[in-house]
Amino acid sequence: AQTVTQSQPEMSVQEAETVTLSCTYDTSESNYYLFWYKQPPSRQMILVIRQEAYKQQNATENRFSVNFQKAAKSFSLKISDSQLGDTAMYFCAFIPLHTGTASKLTFGTGTRLQVTL
Amino acid sequence: KAGVTQTPRYLIKTRGQQVTLSCSPISGHRSVSWYQQTPGQGLQFLFEYFSETQRNKGNFPGRFSGRQFSNSRSEMNVSTLELGDSALYLCASSEGAELAQYFGAGTRLSVL
Numbered sequence: 001a002q003t004v005t006q007s008q009p010e011m012s013v014q015e016a017e018t019v020t021l022s023c024t025y026d027t028s029e030s031n032y033y034l035f036w037y038k039q040p041p042s043r044q045m046i047l048v049i050r051q052e053a054y055k056q057q058n059a060t061e062n063r064f065s066v067n068f069q070k071a072a073k074s075f076s077l078k079i080s081d082s083q084l085g086d087t088a089m090y091f092c093a094f095i096p097l098h099t100g101t102a103s104k105l106t107f108g109t110g111t112r113l114q115v116t117l
Numbered sequence: 118k119a120g121v122t123q124t125p126r127y128l129i130k131t132r133g134q135q136v137t138l139s140c141s142p143i144s145g146h147r148s149v150s151w152y153q154q155t156p157g158q159g160l161q162f163l164f165e166y167f168s169e170t171q172r173n174k175g176n177f178p179g180r181f182s183g184r185q186f187s188n189s190r191s192e193m194n195v196s197t198l199e200l201g202d203s204a205l206y207l208c209a210s211s212e213g214a215e216l217a218q219y220f221g222a223g224t225r226l227s228v229l
Binding site (some may be wrong): 050 | 209216217
């Protein structure tokens, strides 16, 4: 069974600053995907960024980037130039890459990020 | 492309009733997954359908069921509602099982 741990229940960052959200996971799988989703107060779950485990290069999407450390089973999200609209709950999620448990996302407990002026 | 559409957005039911939630995936997506989100248990996987077949099921009682139609639209049914079924129910679709899942806005179910 897979587990995803987000050890920071809440974080705060000032506008324009950089913040890093932590995520660790435990799995015996060798091939998998990792995701970061954000859920603003509107509750729509929005995909932020995706990382394929077989890729060594860290994924980036505009102001969002990850630090993927496969050996350490760590997958942190860095948000640069934080904006008020980044205020949301952020979930780290894992999915193995084989048909046995395909499509079952395992989520962490989330980190509530507040961006302040 | 239109996103994932879930209806209704809000539902209020009483204990013992049953409820049906609907999910229309992104056009071309054949995989539809359902999740339950509660403050206490977080996000939990309910089940996944692909081409009208349930391929994966989470640890929920048999009161929770679903189906998928030939146009990939999916419905989730909960029978004999309990207070603990109050939650946000999220539907997600993807092109393939392991690829990125895109979520709808959810259905907020309140059981009184």
